[in-house]
Amino acid sequence: MKIIRSRNFTAARPWGALDIANMRGITTRLHWTNEPYRWHVNDGEEVFVVLDGQVEMRYREAGVEQSAILETGDIFYAxxxxxxxxxxxxxxxxxxxxxxxxx
Incomplete structure (x- = not known):
């Protein structure tokens, strides 16, 4: 059993993570960041939930770059x-x- 106060979590570096669970090969991780990641394609599906702050999510559909501002509570499914x-x-x-x- 764990209780995690996500608003108190910080990491030593951008995109540092706290591993929460690994359920048969599906991981759940809490990340802290103040810098962009990098363009990438995951090996499978991804669920990305903004717990605190705002994130501009940029993505490409049919080669065209799109952008959406994600607020606290918003979910991006890749x-x-x-x-x-x-x-x-x-x-x-x-x-x-x-x-x-x-x-």
Missing amino acids: SVGTEHVAHPIGEARILVVETEGSV
Whole structure:
């Protein structure tokens, strides 16, 4: 049993993570960041939940770059093959559920 106060979580570096659970190869991790990630495609599906802060999520559909501002409580679902990059606006805490070892 764990209780995690996500608003209190910080990491030593951007995109540092706290491993919460690994359920048969699907990981749940809490990330803290104040810097963008990098363009990437995950090895499988990804659920990206903004727990605190704001994130500009950039993604490509049919080769065209799109953008959406995600607020606290918003969820971004990246299906297989979705190229995307997260740009926090200030500090953000993000819950990510994805296949273990995914980018």
